[in-house]
Amino acid sequence: MVTRINPCEWKPQGVDDLEPNAWEGLRENKQHAAVLAGAGAGKTEFLAQKAAYLLQTGICSDPNRILAISFKNDAARVLKERVNLRCAPEQSRRFESFTYDGFTKFLLDRFRLAIPEPYAPPPDYNIYFPNKGTFQEFLNNQKIRGVNVYQLQKDIANLPLPAGQHNYLALKSYWQCRLTSDEVALSFQMINRLIEYLIRSNPNIKHALRSTYPFVFLDEFQDTTSPQYELLKFIFLESNSLITAVGDDKQQIMGWAGALPEAFNVFNQDFGAKNFDLVSNWRSHPELVSMQHAIAQMITPGLTQPEAKNTKNMKGDVAAIWGYSDRNDEIQGVSNWISEQINSGTKAHELAILVRTHADKLEVEIAPHLLNKGISIRNVARIVDGIAIQDILTEKLTTIILPFLYLGVLERSPENWNRALISLCALEGVDFVDERAHSQQQDRLQYFSRLLRQDLSNGNFHKGRINPTISSILAFLTEDAIRSSISEYKQDRDYNRVLNGIVSLLEECADCSSSWLEALDRFQGVDQVPLMTIHKSKGLEFQTIIFFGLDAKTWWSLTPDNPEELRSFFVAFTRAKQSTFFTSCSQTGNPVTWIEEILTSVGVNKLAGPGCEN
Numbered sequence: 001m002v003t004r005i006n007p008c009e010w011k012p013q014g015v016d017d018l019e020p021n022a023w024e025g026l027r028e029n030k031q032h033a034a035v036l037a038g039a040g041a042g043k044t045e046f047l048a049q050k051a052a053y054l055l056q057t058g059i060c061s062d063p064n065r066i067l068a069i070s071f072k073n074d075a076a077r078v079l080k081e082r083v084n085l086r087c088a089p090e091q092s093r094r095f096e097s098f099t100y101d102g103f104t105k106f107l108l109d110r111f112r113l114a115i116p117e118p119y120a121p122p123p124d125y126n127i128y129f130p131n132k133g134t135f136q137e138f139l140n141n142q143k144i145r146g147v148n149v150y151q152l153q154k155d156i157a158n159l160p161l162p163a164g165q166h167n168y169l170a171l172k173s174y175w176q177c178r179l180t181s182d183e184v185a186l187s188f189q190m191i192n193r194l195i196e197y198l199i200r201s202n203p204n205i206k207h208a209l210r211s212t213y214p215f216v217f218l219d220e221f222q223d224t225t226s227p228q229y230e231l232l233k234f235i236f237l238e239s240n241s242l243i244t245a246v247g248d249d250k251q252q253i254m255g256w257a258g259a260l261p262e263a264f265n266v267f268n269q270d271f272g273a274k275n276f277d278l279v280s281n282w283r284s285h286p287e288l289v290s291m292q293h294a295i296a297q298m299i300t301p302g303l304t305q306p307e308a309k310n311t312k313n314m315k316g317d318v319a320a321i322w323g324y325s326d327r328n329d330e331i332q333g334v335s336n337w338i339s340e341q342i343n344s345g346t347k348a349h350e351l352a353i354l355v356r357t358h359a360d361k362l363e364v365e366i367a368p369h370l371l372n373k374g375i376s377i378r379n380v381a382r383i384v385d386g387i388a389i390q391d392i393l394t395e396k397l398t399t400i401i402l403p404f405l406y407l408g409v410l411e412r413s414p415e416n417w418n419r420a421l422i423s424l425c426a427l428e429g430v431d432f433v434d435e436r437a438h439s440q441q442q443d444r445l446q447y448f449s450r451l452l453r454q455d456l457s458n459g460n461f462h463k464g465r466i467n468p469t470i471s472s473i474l475a476f477l478t479e480d481a482i483r484s485s486i487s488e489y490k491q492d493r494d495y496n497r498v499l500n501g502i503v504s505l506l507e508e509c510a511d512c513s514s515s516w517l518e519a520l521d522r523f524q525g526v527d528q529v530p531l532m533t534i535h536k537s538k539g540l541e542f543q544t545i546i547f548f549g550l551d552a553k554t555w556w557s558l559t560p561d562n563p564e565e566l567r568s569f570f571v572a573f574t575r576a577k578q579s580t581f582f583t584s585c586s587q588t589g590n591p592v593t594w595i596e597e598i599l600t601s602v603g604v605n606k607l608a609g610p611g612c613e614n
């Protein structure tokens with residue numbers, strides 16, 4: 001039996017301390033809480049600590065669970081991992097971390113048959129991502145005239161089912177076509193509506209959710225869409241479940257995708273939440289924090305500057321706009337600068353290149369220059385065998401397989417051992433209080449990792465070994481157990497897509513490595529310069545950020561009256577722990593003068609870019 005910690009004696013793990021407001025927010029378990037904080041304030045860390053607090057003290061006791069909903073797959077995975085590593089397995093298995101779409105899909109797969117007819121989709125439904133063209137095509141095919149495509153798109157996402165009650169033929173017909181076609185495909189917006197209908201029609205499901213999850217965490221709350229928020233409100237308002245919403249209004253960058261305006265105000269009004277403002281910045285050092293604050297003030301005037309907790313550990317400029325007049329000079333100059341940084345000891349994966357859009361175009365331009373210097377770049381959005389690298393890395397199947405591969409390569413690796421054992425016990429349904437069953441699984445793991453080490457000995461380094469080794473891991477864990485416990489993998493197509501992606505990416509990495517360890521590290525992006533769009537960089541952090549293309553053509557919409565774009569700029573700026581650089585090339589576009597002026601006023605100067613100083 002795991003011993004409970006007295007709440008007064010509980011201490012945070014992995015960090016020395018929390019700031020006073022974070023402590024208060026963590027201990028708040030009588031009222032809903034809204035934790036508002038700037039970039040790098042430790043919002044995600046706060047949720048991981050709060051989960052550990054609730055589970056380890058028994059405030060969230062068996063069989064109750066914590067439901068955590070994050071915005072991105074990797075945020076959901078990181079949160080889950082932190083809780084796994086800090087809590088006993090019996091506790092951490094009661095922490096369920098989903099993305100919003102993952103949560104609604106999980107409910108759909110579980111309760112599909114309870115959706116009133118004719119809305120229950122078949123078990124092998126697909127997920128699809130419609131765009132304007134898809135809706136237009138539908139209207140054309142159905143010969144429906146006079147319907148605005150955008151309005152139809154909005155109504156599908158917002159109007160409750162059954163569709164006929166709105167006396168709106170196009171909407172009803174859209175649902176009918178989708179649900180009766182040979183291959184049923186649903187968007188996540190449609191799944192949201194189906195779940196709302198499911199719960200409205202089955203009050204017992206609502207009660208079950210309320211009693212299963214007395215604690216609900218919402219990360220990056222500022223980007224929750226209206227239908228997502230309405231569904232959560234419908235399930236949890238006026239229940240005993242306590243919601244902790246964390247976020248930062250200044251980082252709302254999903255307005256175009258329907259993010260709820262004034263999300264925190266709406267939440268406060270509906271739920272009467274108590275507010276906790278975090279005032280530290282643990283990520284960046286004081287000079288960078290002051291610079292970031294100038295932009296934060298433009299988004300929300302009157303803000304107090306956060307207290308920077310990180311220290312500066314580098315010489316030279318911490319931020320600058322690097323001016324170029326020629327695109328080749330820009331690419332060459334930045335490549336040389338990156339190479340110098342790596343030669344002086346910076347890890348390649350700590351130097352990230354961000355772009356507003358079209359990471360693939362920049363990859364084509366810059367990758368050969370870096371490769372000439374022995375540096376690899378990783379475009380996290382690149383598709384490998386039908387799936388983006390960033391998605392492969394955050395898939396649950398990857399989190400299960402990877403620790404086993406490391407155990408086959410490393411003689412001792414306690415972290416990977418723990419991760420592998422947690423997966424094994426969870427898949428075998430081992431009760432963690434059953435010490436005998438637990439120790440049997442340890443013996444099995446020990447035996448199997450010995451076999452894996454024979455399989456992956458370096459004399460055996462050949463990419464042809466990857467597929468059979470992964471197959472043997474899956475056979476050991478049994479694919480059936482994996483697929484029945486992870487709702488996303490119920491359908492062959494989804495499961496195979498991920499599995500093929502993992503194998504192909506690992507084979508690709510083995511091609512440029514000289515050992516298994518190098519290939520596995522490479523798979524994870526170690527020693528490669530990450531390249532991504534700002535949207536993909538959300539929630540991440542790096543030592544240095546180089547933002548390519550601060551010019552009026554690339555960033556035509558960065559104007560003083562477009563707050564969403566300014567917030568995107570702010571997100572990019574705040575990813576850096578030590579330094580942030582922007583490139584601006586007159587051959588690509590004119591400078592964004594107004595933002596350059598603001599940056600200059602806080603010490604971010606425009607300089608000749610590396611390589612053209614003379």
Ligand SMILES: Nc1ncnc2c1ncn2[C@@H]1O[C@H](COP(=O)(O)OP(=O)(O)OP(=O)(O)O)[C@@H](O)[C@H]1O
Binds near residue numbers: 017037040041042045
């Ligand atoms: N109490 C703490 N003590 C020391 N380090 C901390 C603490 N809280 C957070 N950190 C570290 O500070 C960094 C930023 O934390 P985190 O990512 O949780 O911030 P955030 O508020 O979610 O950031 P953002 O919204 O900008 O993505 C991380 O490296 C994290 O490990």
